[in-house]
Amino acid sequence: MYPESDDLKDYLVSDAIIDWRSPAVQQKALELTQSLPDEVAKARCLYEWVRDVIPHTNDAGLDIVTCTASEVLQHGTGICFAKSHLLAALLRAVNIPAGFCYQVLRLNPPDDSEYVLHGFNAIYLTTLDKWVRVDARGNTNGINAQFSIKKEQLAFAMDLAADEFIYEAIFAAPVDSVVRRLREHRTLEELWLDLPQSL
Template sequence: MQLTQQNPDIHAYLASDDVVDHWHPLVQETADGLWSATGDAYSYAKAAFEFVRDVIPHSADSGDPRVAWRASDVLSTRNGICLAKSHALVALLRAQGIPAGLCYQRLTLGDDQSTGHVVHGLVAVRLPGGERWSRVDPRGNKPGVDARFDLEREQLAFPVRPERGEIDYPEVYAAAHPATLKALRESADRPELWRRLPTAL
């Protein structure tokens, strides 16, 4: 799939805001620690991806009812759904000067369309000097889910199934989508968040 920048200015994909707060001391400290163990952009991006994927549990897997949405909060609470974990990974990448953005999928909640749909969050990364965006999925692996860091042949948690109404959205967003962010910000706990999450963009 051909990914397209929602914002034509590449500098927008290095910016900090209330969600991707990569100037926060905890984000900086985490990024510096990961960088010191790697030393080049590709190795760092892979290490940051694996850190968010493996060290921060997806709250649906862990049973954590808290809702985190700001990157620094995801890192401090070690908790978040796919959308929040994507915010954390984008912040870690931008903290070391690697352009990164947010991507989305529309997936079924269960095995078929009768269970409804939900918007799933991903990350797009473009290494400095690179010509193309690549998607990665820091959701967190579990039985049946094996997402990996591969910039040539993407290996996401959930390849879409168009026959079930699932969609890969091609846009790479510089900031969190308003619909997903509204659900995260306005939900007191994860059960409420599940009810509020958008079913499409």
């Protein structure tokens, strides 16, 4: 994996989607991390909070579509992409650089040949001088994604023989095709019929 930009400041930006300067996001990030001693502990805490406390919208049986970090926090739910937006915002709010990663998976393996894009995060840990990838999608139905600085443990294993893969770039901002769909659709039912299949 490699960062799209060599300037870490690009991975600390607050913008319309990763709106970490919104008071609610800042407050939540500080509330969760203020007693923790270092960036690794803070990153782990924020990751596990988004993974475990903010349910994936489909798992929760909800029909709302959230996009911005503050929307995900306000409504308490999001699909993988939206949850990655919130996690990046919380990390950036405590000065930990965070970016976006994407994976192409089969929608319903092993039978389905239809592919779908999946989103998660990469975190830059300054004290270790390394990027680590984490997937806050939510551990349901046998998924066991974890925070690890040694061995990557994402939500979905890849079947290379089935042409599943992870894009190696770590993006500084969410990709337009993802943001556009999250903005266009009012219900999860609509969005599910128009999920991006690749970048």
